[in-house]
Amino acid sequence: MLQVAVIRQQPEWVKERLAIRNFKETDLVDQIIELDEKRRKLQAEFDATQSKINSASKEIGILMGKGDKAGAEQKKLEVPALKASLQPITEQLQEAEKAQHDLLVKLPNLPSGEVPPGTSAEDNVVVRSGGPEPQLGADALPHWDLIVKYDLIDFETGSKITGRGFPLYKGRGARLQRAMVQYFLDFNTNAGYTEYQPPLLVNEASAYGTGQLPDKEGQMYFVTEDNFYLIPTSEVPLTNIYRDDILKETELPVKITAYTPCFRREAGSFGKDVRGLNRLHQFDKVEVVQIVHPEKSYEVLDEMVRHVEHLLQSLELPYRILKLCGGDMGFTSALTYDFEVFSAAQQRWLEVSSVSNFETYQTNRAKIRFKDEHGKIHLAHSLNGSSLALPRIIACLLENNQKEDGIHLPVSLHNYFGAKVIS
Structure with missing residues (x-):
């Protein structure tokens, strides 16, 4: 399977190598990059939300340590909503990853520069x-x-x-x-x-x-x-x-x-x-x-x-x-x-x-x-x-x-x- 990093960095070169194979579906390269952009944004959103949950949990511990039970209970109320917001992000992220993987496995290997052109x-x-x-x-x-x-x-x-x-x-x-x-x-x-x-x-x-x-x-x-x-x-x-x-x-x-x-x-x-x-x-x-x-x-x-x-x-x-x-x-x-x-x-x-x-x-x-x-x-x-x-x-x-x-x-x-x- 081709590496996404290679496809992102050199999409036109990847298409040129696939053309040596007479592979016609080179539009898959663009689709994979689009899905990777979507995946990255969802991953960033997931990471930011998870970071907020971690920060809230840490703050709850600090407040409890200070004896501020009321403040800790108030902060705890924020956590369920943050966790709930992770679920749709997780589902979308999994869907994007699967869709990207399903396209990646359709791409053959890139031929070496030594491979001669030809159709049969x-x-x-x-x-x-x-x-x-x-x-x-x-x-x-x-x-x-x-x-x-x-x-x-x-x-x-x-x-x-x-x-x-x-x-x-x-x-x-x-x-x-x-x-x-x-x-x-x-x-x-x-x-x-x-x-x-x-x-x-x-x-x-x-x-x-x-x-x-x-x-x-x-x-x-x-x-x-x-x-x-x-x-x-x-x-x-x-x-x-x-x-x-x-x-x-x-x-x-x-x-x-x-x-x-x-x-x-x-x-x-x-x-x-x-x-x-x-x-x-x-x-x-x-x-x-x-x-x-x-x-x-x-x-x-x-x-x-x-x-x-x-x-x-x-x-x-x-x-x-x-x-x-x-x-x-x-x-x-x-x-x-x-x-x-x-x-x-x-x-x-x-x-x-x-x-x-x-x-x-x-x-x-x-x-x-x-x-x-x-x-x-x-x-x-x-x-x-x-x-x-x-x-x-x-x-x-x-x-x-x-x-x-x-x-x-x-x-x-x-x-x-x-x-x-x-x-």
Whole structure:
């Protein structure tokens, strides 16, 4: 959530940054400022009235001390009227604060100055690419056919158990999933991240803290009786570990990682975009999250991008890194880099990771702060990235590494999987 102080101090600059996102409701900025003026006046009126009550109470004590009981009783008659006048002021103040908050949560994060202009994915900027270019024969199969050929995943039974988008991994398919999760976690913990195993359901405050509410409630599965949400990503519970906390500056950066299943109701398109592992409602993902000093967050963002890049390089997959334009960024992000791997059999790029800096957008909502050496309290910055999402990685590993004698896995997975080839 944007800070009101920033909006008040630089309203035209805020509108300019929102325009980079192609955000049309910039009049919300003026409405928020108007409501803040009203809130400030009501707060001043409340404080003045409360001050009169405090002064009267103090004076009553002085009069009683002097033995002037009559004067004290006379002064006491003023207090009920002053207290009664606080009630409507309090109600108006609460209404103004709620109205302002309801408008604030409609504003997305302000894009960093590095964000390129643009309206859609076509305007994203390729930063760099790498990895070996696969050479497949004319009879190469897409991953959904390879899955059947090597009996790795049962989509039909998964659909029977739950519904479409809930695959049933089995045998070597389940073992490959487990091998990749373990490898990704080891890769992250070796880089200094602490592993957590968080809850898979979160409450409303947690979903609000990271910006899933009120923006993405339609994408999350909701447990109505308990008012819990199934997590769309472990970013949500991991970031909320520090909700309402004040860290010491010396505790920064906080580096955490976790493996979780992820649940998303998001509607998909049709055909090859959702076939096989391309888009699922339940999928496995390993996440990295950092809580950092504001002055270091963009340095940390670059570090996290390199970390994910090295992980992809170790999987020997062709990849490219995109800097997202204003029109294609997530609601809460200030700057996002997407990672895509090339699916040789499908002849298309598939997104496998997003690494984002949220600056203070999440930490302002979740009240994640730190105290500096002088005792002053500041909002921290939060960042997160997929390291990595498994389904499309598996799809590309199968497609890009298919040979006549089976699927040749990258060296990094040999010990984890217990074999070099799926045959």
